[in-house]
Amino acid sequence: MNAIKILSDYKMSRTNGRVKILEELLMTDVALSERELQTRLEGICDRATIYRTLKSLTSKGVIHKIATESTVAKFVIKKTPDDHIHFKCTDCGRIQCLTGIVPNNVKLPEGYIKKETNFLIIGICKECSENVQ
Amino acid sequence: MNAIKILSDYKMSRTNGRVKILEELLMTDVALSERELQTRLEGICDRATIYRTLKSLTSKGVIHKIATESTVAKFVIKKTPDDHIHFKCTDCGRIQCLTGIVPNNVKLPEGYIKKETNFLIIGICKECSENVQ
DNA sequence: ATATTTTTGCAACACTGTCGCAAATATCAT
DNA sequence: ATGATATTTGCGACAGTGTTGCAAAAATAT
Numbered sequence: 001m002n003a004i005k006i007l008s009d010y011k012m013s014r015t016n017g018r019v020k021i022l023e024e025l026l027m028t029d030v031a032l033s034e035r036e037l038q039t040r041l042e043g044i045c046d047r048a049t050i051y052r053t054l055k056s057l058t059s060k061g062v063i064h065k066i067a068t069e070s071t072v073a074k075f076v077i078k079k080t081p082d083d084h085i086h087f088k089c090t091d092c093g094r095i096q097c098l099t100g101i102v103p104n105n106v107k108l109p110e111g112y113i114k115k116e117t118n119f120l121i122i123g124i125c126k127e128c129s130e131n132v133q
Numbered sequence: 134m135n136a137i138k139i140l141s142d143y144k145m146s147r148t149n150g151r152v153k154i155l156e157e158l159l160m161t162d163v164a165l166s167e168r169e170l171q172t173r174l175e176g177i178c179d180r181a182t183i184y185r186t187l188k189s190l191t192s193k194g195v196i197h198k199i200a201t202e203s204t205v206a207k208f209v210i211k212k213t214p215d216d217h218i219h220f221k222c223t224d225c226g227r228i229q230c231l232t233g234i235v236p237n238n239v240k241l242p243e244g245y246i247k248k249e250t251n252f253l254i255i256g257i258c259k260e261c262s263e264n265v266q
Numbered sequence: 267a268t269a270t271t272t273t274t275g276c277a278a279c280a281c282t283g284t285c286g287c288a289a290a291t292a293t294c295a296t
Numbered sequence: 297a298t299g300a301t302a303t304t305t306g307c308g309a310c311a312g313t314g315t316t317g318c319a320a321a322a323a324t325a326t
Contacts, residue, residue: 013292013303034282046306051283067200069251071313072282087245098242109231111259112220118202120251126244146272146323167313179275184314204282205313267326274321282313290305296298 001026001077010060017045021053022062031066031074031086031095066095067118089125096125134159134210143193150178154186155195164199164207164219164228199228200251222258229258 003022007014024040025032032040034050041050054075057063066074066086074095076086085098098121108114136155140147157173158165165173167183174183187208190196199207199219207228209219218231231254241247 015292015304017305047282048284048307049305052304055283065202067202067204067253069198069200069206071200071204071206073202073204085239087241090248098245106218106254108220108254108256109259111262112231112254113257113262114254115223115256116254118251118253118255120200120253121239121241121245121247121249122251123241123248124246126242129244129246148273148323150274180313181276181315182274185273188314270323270325272321272323274319276318276320277316279316280314282311284310284312286309287307288305289307290303292301292303294299294301296300 006062010062012056012060017041017049018053020044021050022057025063025075025077029076029096031064031076031097033072033074035072066120068095068120069122085119085121087125088120088122089128090122091124091128094125095120139195143195145189145193150174150182151186153177154183155190158196158208158210162209162229164197164209164230166205166207168205199253201228201253202255218252218254220258221253221255222261223255224257224261227258228253 003019003026004014006022007018012018020041021037024037034047034054037050037054038047054063054065054073058065058075062078063075064078066076068074068088076095076097079097079099086095087098088095136152136159137147139155140151145151153174154170157170167180167187170183170187171180187196187198187206191198191208195211196208197211199209201207201221209228209230212230212232219228220231221228
């Protein structure tokens with residue numbers, strides 16, 4: 001995956017800020033908040049630009065917006081189009097995608113129509129649980 | 134379930150505001166935000182009191198805090214201690230508990246420890262999908 | 267009934283996310 | 297490449313959410 005290709009695929013102007021934001025998101029496998037992106041992109045682009053970019057990338061389906069209990073939104077590149085689970089570690093605070101385990105057997109009651117899922121498991125991640133011992 | 138009993142069970146002072154907040158939460162089966170509670174409790178208690186009460190009820194496990202994509206926290210009384218799924222309707226905006234369907238087969242990878250889950254499905258609820266036709 | 271502890275209301279605050287608008291930048295056509 | 301057009305940016309301002317310190321008020325304990 002490549003930032004410039006994504007922008008052209010989705011017919012978005014190739015601006016410096018957008019390229020850098022996408023590169024940051026492509027570089028990591030944990031979800032980032034606008035805040036975290038801002039510190040990584042110090043001086044490169046404005047808060048408003050980051051928010052606007054995250055919003056358009058989300059609406060185009062390039063990234064996924066994850067709601068957290070701290071009510072700060074975090075964003076990750078979508079790797080698979082399937083529903084998948086996110087894992088938040090209470091120790092290091094990171095949010096990761098758990099690929100592989102898919103809650104596809106969830107059956108909604110009659111009359112309910114699914115559009116999207118937002119599955120978050122909170123606990124201790126592998127790295128942190130190893131460090132404890 | 135009874136507001137006054139809950140407060141005494143959890144050794145929380147029985148104040149007017151807390152009783153009213155709990156009664157509102159017990160009365161409904163959809164998740165409420167602080168905002169929504171405030172309008173229902175017009176003049177009965179302060180914003181700060183509602184936030185503080187919701188926080189302590191959440192930490193005691195009486196209610197569940199649901200993170201939404203709009204980054205406004207919503208709260209519901211916990212009916213079952215099990216993991217369960219919440220459903221947010223994009224039409225009427227309500228968030229309900231879907232009891233009965235439990236994603237218990239979700240298997241975390243080696244080394245991950247589960248503490249809590251936050252499963253949200255976004256779509257159209259039964260009532261709204263019936264009204265469309 | 268009084269002393270002690272807890273909670274409340276208020277005001278102030280930090281932070282997240284949004285928006286209008288003029289300036290800057292990117293894209294398009296030539 | 298050059299200029300015309302369209303899009304995006306940065307800035308400042310703003311609304312809303314959630315938190316906190318502190319004195320007053322209310323609840324609990326004695």
